[in-house]
Amino acid sequence: MQAVSTTQNLNSSVIRPSKPRRFHQLTRSFIRCVYHNDSVQFPNGVGLNRADWQSSCAILSSKVFSQDQGSGDKSTAPSNSDHLAAAVNGHKTSIDLNLVPIEKNNKPQPPTQKPLTITDLSPAPMHGSQLRVAYQGVPGAYSEAAAGKAYPNCEAIPCDQFEVAFQAVELWIADRAVLPVENSLGGSIHRNYDLLLRHRLHIVGEVQLPVHHCLLALPGVRKEYLARVISHPQALSQCEHTLTKLGLNVTREAVDDTAGAAEYIAANNLRDTAAIASARAAELYGLQILADGIQDDSSNVTRFVMLAREPIIPRTDRPFKTSIVFAHDKGTSVLFKVLSAFAFRNISLTKIESRPHRNRPIRLVDDANVGTAKHFEYMFYVDFEASMAEVRAQNALAEVQEFTSFLRVLGSYPMDMTPWCPSSGD
Numbered sequence: 001m002q003a004v005s006t007t008q009n010l011n012s013s014v015i016r017p018s019k020p021r022r023f024h025q026l027t028r029s030f031i032r033c034v035y036h037n038d039s040v041q042f043p044n045g046v047g048l049n050r051a052d053w054q055s056s057c058a059i060l061s062s063k064v065f066s067q068d069q070g071s072g073d074k075s076t077a078p079s080n081s082d083h084l085a086a087a088v089n090g091h092k093t094s095i096d097l098n099l100v101p102i103e104k105n106n107k108p109q110p111p112t113q114k115p116l117t118i119t120d121l122s123p124a125p126m127h128g129s130q131l132r133v134a135y136q137g138v139p140g141a142y143s144e145a146a147a148g149k150a151y152p153n154c155e156a157i158p159c160d161q162f163e164v165a166f167q168a169v170e171l172w173i174a175d176r177a178v179l180p181v182e183n184s185l186g187g188s189i190h191r192n193y194d195l196l197l198r199h200r201l202h203i204v205g206e207v208q209l210p211v212h213h214c215l216l217a218l219p220g221v222r223k224e225y226l227a228r229v230i231s232h233p234q235a236l237s238q239c240e241h242t243l244t245k246l247g248l249n250v251t252r253e254a255v256d257d258t259a260g261a262a263e264y265i266a267a268n269n270l271r272d273t274a275a276i277a278s279a280r281a282a283e284l285y286g287l288q289i290l291a292d293g294i295q296d297d298s299s300n301v302t303r304f305v306m307l308a309r310e311p312i313i314p315r316t317d318r319p320f321k322t323s324i325v326f327a328h329d330k331g332t333s334v335l336f337k338v339l340s341a342f343a344f345r346n347i348s349l350t351k352i353e354s355r356p357h358r359n360r361p362i363r364l365v366d367d368a369n370v371g372t373a374k375h376f377e378y379m380f381y382v383d384f385e386a387s388m389a390e391v392r393a394q395n396a397l398a399e400v401q402e403f404t405s406f407l408r409v410l411g412s413y414p415m416d417m418t419p420w421c422p423s424s425g426d
C-alpha cells in the first residue's frame with residue numbers, strides 16, 4: 001500500500017526537516033519581494049494590508065511568538081520567515097476534481113497522481129493562476145471533496161500526511177490546505193490541532209462536509225467472503241455499529257485515508273478485504289459498492305479548516321468565527337475566568353478542546369502533609385462566534401491575555417453557513 005507505508009516511513013523526517021543553506025538564501029530574497037510596502041498579495045490577486053489587520057485585532061504578538069510549544073525548538077521547526085520560503089513547485093499535478101478519467105467500458109484507470117511526500121518539497125518555479133489546495137489522502141478522499149467544496153475549480157494536491165499539507169503551503173507548493181479538525185461521530189482530529197500550533201499557518205475559512213460512507217470491494221466479491229475491512233481510523237469508528245449490524249465477521253485495520261484503502265484493494269487484487277470509502281473512490285479504483293450509507297448516523301459530518309500563509313482581514317458584515325489557543329501557568333483554575341471573558345460579552349463558544357502541553361505536560365504541587373499532586377497541563381483551543389473586527393472580541397481577548405501565559409489567534413474567518421443537508425450518497 002504505497003501511500004500508507006510511505007507515510008509511516010517518512011514520519012520522523014517530515015516532522016524534523018533539515019534546512020539546506022540555499023533554502024535560507026532564497027527565503028530572504030523572496031520575502032523582500034512579496035512584502036514590498038508591507039502588504040501581501042495573495043495568488044488570487046487580493047491584496048492585504050497587514051497593518052490594518054494587526055491593529056484591528058491588537059493581539060499579543062510578543063507572547064504569541066515566544067511560547068509556541070511545538071516550535072519552541074527553533075533549530076528543527078521552520079521559523080516564521082522560513083514559512084514564506086522560496087517559490088517552489090517541484091510537484092506537478094494534473095488532476096482536476098471533476099475531471100478524473102473513467103473509461104467507457106467500466107474499467108476505470110486509477111489516478112496516476114501520487115500523494116506529495118517530503119522529497120517533493122524542493123524549490124522550483126512559481127505556478128500559474130489556479131488556486132492550489134493541499135489535502136491529506138489520495139483522490140477520492142473526503143478531504144479532496146472538502147477542498148473542492150471550499151475552493152471550487154481549485155487544483156487539489158494530494159499529500160501523504162497532514163504535516164506535508166502544512167509544509168506544502170509553507171513552501172509555496174500550494175496556496176491553501178484543507179484539513180479535517182473534527183467529526184460529528186468520531187470527535188476531534190487531534191493531530192491537526194497539534195500541527196496548527198506547531199506551524200504558522202492561519203485559518204482563513206471552514207467547510208463542513210456531510211460524510212457518506214460505502215463498503216467497497218472488488219467486483220464479484222460478496223460480504224460473506226470478507227475477512228478484513230480497512231479504512232481511515234475515523235471512518236472505521238464512524239461505521240463501527242453498522243459493520244457489526246451487517247453481521248460481518250471481519251478484522252478492522254486502520255490505514256491513512258479512505259480512498260487509499262480502496263486503491264490498495266484494487267492494486268493488490270484483494271478479494272477478502274473491503275474498504276470504507278466514498279462512492280467516488282469506488283468509481284476511481286474500480287470497486288463495487290457492497291453497502292451504501294454505512295455511517296452510524298446519517299447526519300455524519302466532518303468540519304475542515306482552510307489554511308493559508310496569511311490571515312484574512314476580519315469583517316463584520318457576515319457571521320465570523322475566531323479560533324484561539326492558550327495556556328496558563330496556574331492550572332485549570334484559570335479556565336473559568338477565561339471562559340467568562342466571553343460569557344460576559346455574550347460571545348458564544350462553539351468548541352473547546354484541550355491537548356497536553358508539550359513543553360510542560362505535568363505540574364507538581366508539593367504538600368508536605370499529603371505528598372505530591374501531579375496535575376496535567378494543557379493547551380486549550382477555543383472557537384468563538386465573533387469576528388476579530390468586533391470590539392467585544394478584541395476586549396475579550398485582551399482580558400483573556402491577562403489570565404494566560406500564552407495566547408495565539410489561529411484565525412478569524414467566515415463561518416460555513418451553507419444549508420444543512422445530511423449525507424445523501426454523492
Ligand SMILES: O=C(O)C(=O)C[C@]1(C(=O)O)C=C[C@@H](O)C=C1
Nearest residue numbers: 141142143180232234257258302
Ligand atoms: O480518509 C479520508 O478520506 C479523509 O479525508 C480523512 C477523514 C478524517 O481525517 O477524518 C476525513 C473525513 C472523514 O471523517 C473520514 C476521514
